[in-house]
Amino acid sequence: MRITRTLTGAAALAAASILVLAGCSGQASTSTATGAPIIVSSVSSLSGAGTFPEASAAAQAAFDEFNAAGGLDGRPIQYKAYDDKGDPATANQVAREAVESGSVANIGGASVLDCEVNHAYYEEQGFSAIQGTGVDPFCFTSPAISPTNAGPYVDTTLTLTYGSEKLGLQKICGLLAINGSTRQAYQGAIDAWTAKTGKTVTMIDDTLSYTTADYTPYVVQIKQQGCDAVYANLIEPGYVGLLKAAESQGLDVTFLFLTSGYSEQFAQAASYVGKGVYVPAEFAPYTDPSVKGNEDWAAVMDKHNVPKTSFAQGGYLAAQDFIQVLKGMKGDVTRETVTAALKGMTTPIESPMTGTPWIFGAGDTHNSNTAGWPIVIKPGTTQWVAAETDWLKLDAAK
Numbered sequence: 001m002r003i004t005r006t007l008t009g010a011a012a013l014a015a016a017s018i019l020v021l022a023g024c025s026g027q028a029s030t031s032t033a034t035g036a037p038i039i040v041s042s043v044s045s046l047s048g049a050g051t052f053p054e055a056s057a058a059a060q061a062a063f064d065e066f067n068a069a070g071g072l073d074g075r076p077i078q079y080k081a082y083d084d085k086g087d088p089a090t091a092n093q094v095a096r097e098a099v100e101s102g103s104v105a106n107i108g109g110a111s112v113l114d115c116e117v118n119h120a121y122y123e124e125q126g127f128s129a130i131q132g133t134g135v136d137p138f139c140f141t142s143p144a145i146s147p148t149n150a151g152p153y154v155d156t157t158l159t160l161t162y163g164s165e166k167l168g169l170q171k172i173c174g175l176l177a178i179n180g181s182t183r184q185a186y187q188g189a190i191d192a193w194t195a196k197t198g199k200t201v202t203m204i205d206d207t208l209s210y211t212t213a214d215y216t217p218y219v220v221q222i223k224q225q226g227c228d229a230v231y232a233n234l235i236e237p238g239y240v241g242l243l244k245a246a247e248s249q250g251l252d253v254t255f256l257f258l259t260s261g262y263s264e265q266f267a268q269a270a271s272y273v274g275k276g277v278y279v280p281a282e283f284a285p286y287t288d289p290s291v292k293g294n295e296d297w298a299a300v301m302d303k304h305n306v307p308k309t310s311f312a313q314g315g316y317l318a319a320q321d322f323i324q325v326l327k328g329m330k331g332d333v334t335r336e337t338v339t340a341a342l343k344g345m346t347t348p349i350e351s352p353m354t355g356t357p358w359i360f361g362a363g364d365t366h367n368s369n370t371a372g373w374p375i376v377i378k379p380g381t382t383q384w385v386a387a388e389t390d391w392l393k394l395d396a397a398k
Contacts, residue, residue, distance in 0.1 A: 031064075033071025037078035038333050040322070041098035042109035042132070043118065048086025049210045050179070050235050052110030054307050055132035055315030056081035058297075059108025061304035062319035072326050072333070084111050091117040099125050104338040107322045108132040108315040112210075115139035116180050128339045130322055130360070132315030137185035146342070146366035148317040148358055149310075150282040152182075152233055155258040156189035157196070158280035158372040158392055163229055163256045164199045166374070166388075167278070172199075172256070173227035175218055175242070176206040177234055186233065196395075202227050210235055215245035223251055231256040236266045239277075247272035254278065262375065263309045267384050273377045279384075280372025280392055283313040284353045287384040291373070293352030313353060321358055324349055355391030370394040 040063070044056045060079050067076040082098055084091035091111065095118040098106060106122075110133030119142040122129060131139050134147030150158070163169045176186055183206060194200055203225050205218060219242070222230055230253055232242060239261040246253070255277045262279050264287055270277060284293040286308055297316050301308050326333065329341050348357030348368065355371025371394070374387040 031067035031071065031076045032069070033067045033074050033076035035071070035073070035075040037076050038072060038104060038326075039102045040077050040079050040105060040107050041101065041103035042079075042081045042106050043084050043091060043095055043098060043111055043114040044081055044109045045086045045111045045113075046081065046083035048084075048112070050086060050112045050135075052133050052135075052311045054309045054312040055110035055318075056108050057304075057306045058301060058312035058315035059132060059319040061300050061306050062108075062316050062323070064304065065300055066319075066323055072323075075333070079107075081109075084114055084117075086112050088113060088117050092121075095121055099127050099335075103127075104333060104335045105129065105322065105342070106131075108318040110311055110315065111135060112179055115142060115145055119144060125335075126339050127335060128342045128360070130318040130342075132318040133311050136180055136182060138181075140367040141365045143343075143362075143364045143366075146358070146360040146368070147314070148321065148354070148369060149259070149314045150280075150369040150372060151367065152258050152260065153185050153189040154367065154370055154394060155280055155282065155372060156186060156231070156233065157192045157394060159256040159258060159278065160190065160193040160199075160201075160231060161196060162278060162280060162372075162374050162387075162392055163231070163254065164193075164197050167229075167254060169229040169254060169256075171202045171225070171227045172229045172231055173222045173225055174201045174204040175208055175222075175230065175232040175234070176204060177208040177210050177212070177232075177238065178206050179210065192394075201231070208234070208238075210238060212238060212241070215242045216249065218242070219245045219249045219251050222253070223249060227253060229254040229256055233258050233260070235260045236263065236269075239266060240269050243270050243272050243274070243277075246274060259283075259310045259372070262384065263307075264384070265307075267377050267382050270377060270382070273379055273381075276379060277377045278387060279375050281310060281375050282354075282369060282372055283310055283317070285373050285375045285384065285386055286313065288375070288386045291386055297353065317351060317353060317358070320351075321349055325360075355393055 082094035106129035115138035131147035342360040
């Protein structure tokens with residue numbers, strides 16, 4: 001039997017009449033929990049080249065709701081999001097600040113390098129993290145970290161598989177922005193697609209970065225290769241820049257992107273999408289009302305003025321997963337007991353927002369989210385809609 005996550009929606013809390021305007025996350029809720037606080041933290045890239053502020057903001061909103069409803073037997077969760085600025089030295093420093101602050105776990109973080117820089121320290125300290133958005137490879141290969149999201153490597157295998165097997169694309173060119181040690185992980189994801197389908201990429205250029213300003217040379221190269229699709233692992237500003245360059249150069253192809261490009265803001269900014277932009281959304285698509293499961297999340301995000309993005313979905317789910325684990329604990333809540341509870345999990349937690357259930361558990365690696373829901377921005381539109389009626393899953397993923 002699997003545990004089903006109980007999502008605390010805004011409607012239920014409204015009945016308690018405990019809402020006030022306060023807090024950094026927008027419209028926060030007054031805490032009715034007055035006991036000793038449970039300190040929880042996150043390490044995120046809130047500034048720098050690649051930022052993910054919605055994840056920790058969404059976790060804060062979820063904890064605000066939990067506290068408003070009485071917390072854990074009257075104990076509120078006291079949450080602090082640390083900014084690693086996308087810098088290794090800063091990431092190292094703030095991780096130590098988080099642990100030394102008395103935090104029992106990192107929850108809802110989203111960073112371009114926290115896992116790579118700090119995973120060994122977390123393991124050494126017996127400190128656990130539920131990432132809202134796992135980015136670098138160590139988020140998925142450390143015994144101390146279990147993300148809620150599928151991650152860019154599963155995303156890569158899924159988007160390539162959908163492109164070649166569902167859309168029938170024959171010649172796919174790839175553009176990779178490499179940060180830290182991610183090159184090998186992306187190659188592993190591409191190799192997994194090749195092993196699954198027998199297909200190969202026509203070209204891979206890995207000389208980009210998240211701050212690349214001009215994508216014209218890359219678009220020209222793709223045109224010369226005669227590709228009918230472009231796979232890219234950028235973030236929103238990069239995707240917008242790539243599409244603008246494609247439009248100016250007359251590159252009329254299909255684009256296979258990752259969940260990092262999924263937001264309503266991006267859809268509005270993408271005035272040109274070629275033959276369509278496809279993404280395997282890591283969480284249930286929230287932009288298509290025909291897809292159910294996001295209702296409680298959306299209500300909490302709206303109440304706390306948190307932008308609705310996939311990063312916000314991950315941060316919210318990380319907080320909800322942690323709350324579920326807390327509720328099942330007996331005795332003191334400490335770093336040691338929380339880590340023991342997380343590593344002792346044997347029953348996954350299901351959610352309508354994910355295609356596969358989440359679990360921490362005792363494994364040395366954690367990548368329980370192995371599904372994506374194909375979505376698309378069609379030519380002539382500025383709206384993400386579901387491209388399929390169900391999840392696309394990795395058959396042999398662990």
